[in-house]
Amino acid sequence: MRSATPWSIVFDDVLVATGETLYMVVVSTLIAVLLGAPVGIWLQLTAPGGLKPRPVLHKVLGFVVDLGRSMPFLVLLVVLTSLTRLLLGSTIGPTAAIVPLAVGAIPFVGRLVQNVLAEVHVSVVEAAVTTGSSTVRIVRSVLLRESSPALVNAVGVTAIALLGYSAMAGVVGGGGLGDLAVRMGYQRFNDRYLWSTVVVLAIIATAIQFTTNRVARGVDRRRTASV
């Protein structure tokens, strides 16, 4: 029977993997939100009953978004290899994994943002229309501002989803906690790796949730002022 890997080595490996995971999740979440939010805004504006109804455009965009969402991440990872090479010149490592992670999350963010914006009550939006506000102003001051707490939560949901997807980054040599758990924990039956990565992943997910909840409450002015 083999002796267990010393905890100090496990600790060092988990630390490196945690860094890789955080790097992949943070950067891909940022990119996905920056590119996905405009998609969501566009979906909502062109929707029937939206500010700029364009039914055909809306359907086409919605179809593309749903197509993107239906693609299994593992497939996307492989399919996007050439795009990754084009953008980064390399197809392996954590940075290379960010491309499929971000691209895969854009349609996801798009739908989340659209659903959140659709929750802003139509009478509120129409009231802004009757003030003679431009569409840009209504998007900024009404749609985005009114739904800001829910938007912050949507960012958290995206980050946690990407935390899950990043476990598959090992396929392209992205490393990270999921990769460590599979290679060292599962394939080599090393329980210390397996459980420590699980614990760290759980801590990260909880931390993301906690942070976004706090931020969401912070931006929500609905009951923060004194009566």
Next chain:
Amino acid sequence: MITVENLTKTFPGSTGQVRALDGVNLDVAAGTVLGVVGPSGAGKSTLARCVALLERPDSGAIRVDGTDLVSLDGTALRAARRQIGVVPQGDSLLRQRTAAGNVALPLEAAGVAGPQRRTRVAELLDLVGLTDKAGSYPDQLSGGQRQRIAVARALAASPSVLLADEPTSALDPDTTGSVLAVLDRARAELGVTVLVVTHDMGVVRKICDDVAVLEDGRVVEHGKVLDLVSDAASRTAASLLPGVDQNPALEGSFDRVADVVLIGFAAVGALLPEATSRFGVELNLLGGGLTRLGETPVARFRVGLKGERADSALEWISEAGGSVRRTLSGPQGVAA
């Protein structure tokens, strides 16, 4: 002032086209309040949405101070929207903004600079009596206060027309009064022309100068409230004046029975007693009552008269400004 000319709007329905507005004409003089009333499904909401420039009519014109706003687009449409302040149906305040922030919204859209904006917001909060709530968020305000803030917001960019779509439908009677008082004040102090779309005749009773009755997308009655109430056949009269119960047994004992509508303090107070003494008739009130339309007391009484000169007395009341309608249960044998 605002005029609506021959406004038509159809919507596709399950059984073909539904004609929501069918040649609607309205005329609201500057500084007056018009109430548009009618049963649900009459086209009130569609009319309000067209006037708010949220819905484009199939044909017709909406003129504010002479300019037709219906066919405008883009920047011109946005500028036109600032001429019509709108209090939309339902809760329409931004919940993430303070009361003052909500009132400032139209000023931001109009590009009014910060200091002037703050001054104007303060003026409007004062107008609606909510200066002390400037920093409160909508969730911290009562329904009536929220609606007054919505009125202040609608007035912020100094529109010449104010449109209120069912401004009191979600409110209890007490708060309704405070919102109507604010609309009335806007007219009195700012000279705004007000168009109120409502299902509540109480709104007409309290603040409207004119009324338009909408039915099946058509205006079936349009005029001054005080003119219409003396027209016995008008629906406005039927719904605004105190009701009279039929009591044939009682009425049978009089020589003449008539419904009399009296408008104004002088008429309500003095006309009937004076008729009694002038013509030596006995006059009894059989039913009806007193109400107020705006500041004006208005009475509708069913009166029974006994005496030889009953007809002359009724004629005199009519000439003196009362509106007299003899009822069918009328004349018994009076010596001619």
